[in-house]
Amino acid sequence: SQVRIDLRGAGDCSRQVNNYSLAVEGVTTSHLLACEVITPGGNWSSYPAHKHEQDSEDERELEEIYYFEIASSPAGDPGFGLHRTYASDPDRPIDLCVEIRDGDVALVPHGYHGPCVAAPGYDLYYLNVMAGPAEDSVWLMTDDPHHTWVRQTWEGQEVDPRLPMTPMND
Numbered sequence: 001s002q003v004r005i006d007l008r009g010a011g012d013c014s015r016q017v018n019n020y021s022l023a024v025e026g027v028t029t030s031h032l033l034a035c036e037v038i039t040p041g042g043n044w045s046s047y048p049a050h051k052h053e054q055d056s057e058d059e060r061e062l063e064e065i066y067y068f069e070i071a072s073s074p075a076g077d078p079g080f081g082l083h084r085t086y087a088s089d090p091d092r093p094i095d096l097c098v099e100i101r102d103g104d105v106a107l108v109p110h111g112y113h114g115p116c117v118a119a120p121g122y123d124l125y126y127l128n129v130m131a132g133p134a135e136d137s138v139w140l141m142t143d144d145p146h147h148t149w150v151r152q153t154w155e156g157q158e159v160d161p162r163l164p165m166t167p168m169n170d
Helices: 150-156
Strands: 004-008 015-019 032-039 063-070 081-086 095-100 105-108 112-118 124-131
16 A cells, blocks of 8 residues: 555556655665556557666666566467667667566666567566665666657657556555
């Protein structure tokens, strides 16, 4: 009942974020942030692609790990999604676009990451844990400037009506 639940994005970028330690009043952590993201099938989350790899007034240095669970089809066949991570600095190369399945883990040591895409018909859940040297437990990120314009398109869209997928707290 103390977990803050937010609905983020709009349209096919709608998702539910259950915040355990990201800007949650009364929660104190040291170097560790955690949340869950629930993305309806066909939607994109962790989008626009963003990074948090340096300490500044706009960004915190945080490595990140995603643990995925993906709903099966009505016939019980395994679901899938996609996860993307790519370089923000040519001196630190990384370029991944991988299929994710139930129980998979993705590490994000640096670079832009996002989206996580839930294939149509397969709801996507991920536990998101971040850790870094700062002790202020603040999550700050910087969008990939090529994709930040997408946020402006949400102003005229509704949040996906399938959300929330778990009960909201009162």
